[in-house]
Amino acid sequence: MADENQTPDTNDYQMSFEDSADRVPVLWIHGFPLNNTLWDYQVDGLADVARLITPDLRGHGMSEATEPPYSMATFADDCVNLLDDIGCAGPVVVAGLSMGGYVAFEICRRHPERVAGLILAATRAGADSAETKAVRDASAGVAIAEGVEPIAEGMLPKLMAPDTYEKEPDLVEFVREMMLETSVDGLVGASAAMRDRPDSVPDLAGLELPTLILHGAEDQLIPVSEAEVMRDGIPGAELVVLEGAGHLPNMEKPEEFNAAVRGFFEGFYS
Ligand code: MLT
Secondary structure (H helix, E strand, O other): OOOEEEEEOOOOOEEEEEEEHOEEEEEEEEOOOOOOOHHHHHHHHHHEEEEEOOOOOOOOOOOOOOOOOOOHHHHHHHHHHHHOOOOOOOOEEEEEOOOOHHHHHHHHHHHHHHHHEEEEEOOOOOOOHHHHHHHHHHHHHHHHHHHHHHHHHHHHHHHHOOHHHHHHHHHHHHHHHHHHHHOOHHHHHHHHHHHHHOOHHHHHHOOOOEEEEEEEEOOOOOOOHHHHHHHHHHHOOEEEEOOOOOOOOHHHHHHHHHHHHHHHHHHOOO
């Protein structure tokens, strides 16, 4: 995709270079309590068609933790500030998995001019129920008292399809390590951000953006019906359900996931 370029007018010699500026810039926002290594298969498999920008959200991975609580607005502004800082001033495709999808909806509300398209993976548009809010507060309490490990161990089997969990120990270990890199402040802050996030269902009809929705058929945390709500609500949205995948379809079925994303990107070149 990249061109070999030469700059006879601006230099006193023929400088050869490549620039991925002709590739679709994509901001990939990870889920909870994960980090940007979630997207390793996409970084490896899609670099020829996309400029991949993969932040660690505040308090996750290698990003600094600030004192909780956080909000979706904080996460959304952090991401857009990063785009500004790296000189990515134009609109980008915003891709979010689960909590990353909640951040993507917030970017659409706060910075609509920065969004060229959406990839929504294993996520939902609706807000938390009262019961879920209470569970979030309880988990945050456990993390404050005992650290991230009990939360990570409790979530791990639910993050993947049962078959993945049983047959892919390396992937399970990778995801466990990813979760353990989250700071307590990050976990507590993100829990509050998710608990207090607004309902994005009323926004769906106004999202006149190319949108690809990807969902694992065996997602134990967010049912496929939530992906159908987004498909039915966002004009022209396409839904791809990945058989045999759970809540991390981009890692569990990377080839199928990447193939769907490639197909989606073709629309950006035509
Ligand atoms: C995530 O994977 O980001 C979380 O499970 C989302 C949530 O708890 O709502």
